Amino acid sequence: MTGGRGSGLARLSLNQKTTNRWSVAEAVQGCVRAGLPAIGLWREPVHEIGVLAAVQLVTDAGLRVSSLCRGGFLTDPTATGRQAALDDNRRAIDEAAALGTDCLVMVVGGLPTGSRDLPGARHSVVDGIAALVPYARERRVRLALEPMHPIFCADRGVLSTLSQALDIAECFAADEVGVVVDTFHVWWDPEVMTQIARATGRIASFQVCDWITPLPPDALLSRGIMGDGHIDFRGLRRAVEAANYLGDVEVEIFNADVWDADPDEVVATVTQRYLDVVLDG
Amino acid sequence: MTGGRGSGLARLSLNQKTTNRWSVAEAVQGCVRAGLPAIGLWREPVHEIGVLAAVQLVTDAGLRVSSLCRGGFLTDPTATGRQAALDDNRRAIDEAAALGTDCLVMVVGGLPTGSRDLPGARHSVVDGIAALVPYARERRVRLALEPMHPIFCADRGVLSTLSQALDIAECFAADEVGVVVDTFHVWWDPEVMTQIARATGRIASFQVCDWITPLPPDALLSRGIMGDGHIDFRGLRRAVEAANYLGDVEVEIFNADVWDADPDEVVATVTQRYLDVVLDG
Numbered sequence: 001m002t003g004g005r006g007s008g009l010a011r012l013s014l015n016q017k018t019t020n021r022w023s024v025a026e027a028v029q030g031c032v033r034a035g036l037p038a039i040g041l042w043r044e045p046v047h048e049i050g051v052l053a054a055v056q057l058v059t060d061a062g063l064r065v066s067s068l069c070r071g072g073f074l075t076d077p078t079a080t081g082r083q084a085a086l087d088d089n090r091r092a093i094d095e096a097a098a099l100g101t102d103c104l105v106m107v108v109g110g111l112p113t114g115s116r117d118l119p120g121a122r123h124s125v126v127d128g129i130a131a132l133v134p135y136a137r138e139r140r141v142r143l144a145l146e147p148m149h150p151i152f153c154a155d156r157g158v159l160s161t162l163s164q165a166l167d168i169a170e171c172f173a174a175d176e177v178g179v180v181v182d183t184f185h186v187w188w189d190p191e192v193m194t195q196i197a198r199a200t201g202r203i204a205s206f207q208v209c210d211w212i213t214p215l216p217p218d219a220l221l222s223r224g225i226m227g228d229g230h231i232d233f234r235g236l237r238r239a240v241e242a243a244n245y246l247g248d249v250e251v252e253i254f255n256a257d258v259w260d261a262d263p264d265e266v267v268a269t270v271t272q273r274y275l276d277v278v279l280d281g
Numbered sequence: 282m283t284g285g286r287g288s289g290l291a292r293l294s295l296n297q298k299t300t301n302r303w304s305v306a307e308a309v310q311g312c313v314r315a316g317l318p319a320i321g322l323w324r325e326p327v328h329e330i331g332v333l334a335a336v337q338l339v340t341d342a343g344l345r346v347s348s349l350c351r352g353g354f355l356t357d358p359t360a361t362g363r364q365a366a367l368d369d370n371r372r373a374i375d376e377a378a379a380l381g382t383d384c385l386v387m388v389v390g391g392l393p394t395g396s397r398d399l400p401g402a403r404h405s406v407v408d409g410i411a412a413l414v415p416y417a418r419e420r421r422v423r424l425a426l427e428p429m430h431p432i433f434c435a436d437r438g439v440l441s442t443l444s445q446a447l448d449i450a451e452c453f454a455a456d457e458v459g460v461v462v463d464t465f466h467v468w469w470d471p472e473v474m475t476q477i478a479r480a481t482g483r484i485a486s487f488q489v490c491d492w493i494t495p496l497p498p499d500a501l502l503s504r505g506i507m508g509d510g511h512i513d514f515r516g517l518r519r520a521v522e523a524a525n526y527l528g529d530v531e532v533e534i535f536n537a538d539v540w541d542a543d544p545d546e547v548v549a550t551v552t553q554r555y556l557d558v559v560l561d562g
Contacts, residue, residue, distance in 0.1 A: 153468075230435040
């Protein structure tokens with residue numbers, strides 16, 4: 001690896017969902033082989049080996065953990081469901097702290113089954129975040145609200161815009177509640193540049209993947225490798241940097257074809273694309 | 282048909298795309314059989330029989346034409362492409378005037394092929410609308426800007442929110458440029474109620490269909506019959522009425538299963554659903 005390429009990768013993080021078939025151990029080794037300094041972890045594969053084993057793997061490899069995915073799912077209207085969600089989020093906060101990341105990505109949840117009360121679901125999110133902040137604050141973990149593309153509003157995340165996420169985040173200190181800027185989710189928003197500027201000091205994570213057409217049949221697996229779609233990555237990266245975000249850039253791609261490919265080749269491709277279309281040429 | 286049911290249908294319009302396999306003549310006859318007072322027409326099927334023949338059909342049947350779909354596609358960056366689009370839109374304006382509707386639905390177009398310049402495409406839309414307004418004004422046709430769900434931003438319509446459509450519309454008189462409120466496109470928007478109120482006097486069309494999950498594989502055919510999905514129709518209908526829109530309510534459903542069904546049965550179903558979940562119970 002050349003020095004130039006090495007320094008170009010100083011902020012590149014592999015979200016392990018991009019190499020979905022890899023275990024935590026395999027993803028950590030893959031990052032090391034590719035010269036990546038950071039990894040974004042998911043709770044389910046971490047649970048498969050245990051949190052302490054995951055901590056040992058990333059520590060031994062000298063990797064940063066750029067984020068832990070994911071907390072959230074705060075829209076259950078029942079007392080039991082709400083309590084279960086809060087309990088699980090507190091466990092997620094503990095896991096983030098143990099893994100040495102201050103960024104817990106929050107996918108807030110969709111409409112409750114059978115409900116058409118979108119404002120009500122959104123209020124539940126605000127209540128849930130407020131209930132979690134004291135616990136997260138004590139453990140120095142920031143709740144990172146992820147606005148999701150409106151395609152996911154019904155069934156995954158009722159936070160649909162950066163503006164809406166910031167309206168909630170700004171009820172709390174900047175180091176308590178931040179926002180995730182994921183290019184796939186926000187690129188279409190006519191206010192995206194204004195809201196990224198507004199998010200100065202609140203950006204907890206910057207994730208990149210592309211919007212491709214025709215949209216793949218499964219909406220949950222519809223994300224593309226940077227450069228294969230319609231998003232202007234440089235413009236968005238410069239905007240988050242101007243908003244004082246100089247942290248890791250996570251590549252997070254949900255895509256059946258990407259998941260079927262050889263994971264080392266996927267890492268090589270996304271690394272090259274990061275250099276080619278995300279960083280300045 | 283009972284008087285109560287009859288008066289309940291006084292504002293219901295069948296957008297002919299809902300019964301996609303029907304010709305204009307068949308759709309007109311279907312509306313008459315079902316007791317619907319209005320129809321939304323599309324240019325392609327109108328062209329198949331000729332505009333004058335279509336005028337004759339709706340006049341003889343005593344139907345209102347609630348809208349003509351569609352003008353737009355204004356984002357081609359080449360001089361030739363831009364001129365062709367303006368010429369075609371002027372023909373669409375003439376057709377709307379001939380059909381006796383003042384509402385030409387504008388689907389503004391997606392990103393030009395290979396382009397990632399979303400702000401540039403949006404500027405092209407503003408330029409195109411400005412170029413068309415004088416022609417439309419003379420013919421008393423209102424250009425009805427349709428903000429489209431962000432799922433279509435790349436390939437169909439770079440107007441993504443009511444707020445953005447109103448920013449453009451408000452550059453012109455209210456009877457020159459209006460907006461379409463289509464529940465499928467706007468239901469997720471955290472600002473939807475505020476922006477509908479802002480649109481008072483500018484709402485040129487109110488269209489209804491549902492957001493269903495799981496989303497069907499073809500995004501263009503992903504719309505559901507009212508009541509089958511997640512949208513609160515009554516809330517949105519009351520909001521557009523409070524914004525002084527008392528015109529027709531068009532049912533427009535792009536869905537392969539709906540298109541495969543018997544069109545008369547589809548009309549019966551959407552009529553019943555309109556009474557059950559769109560109007561007040």
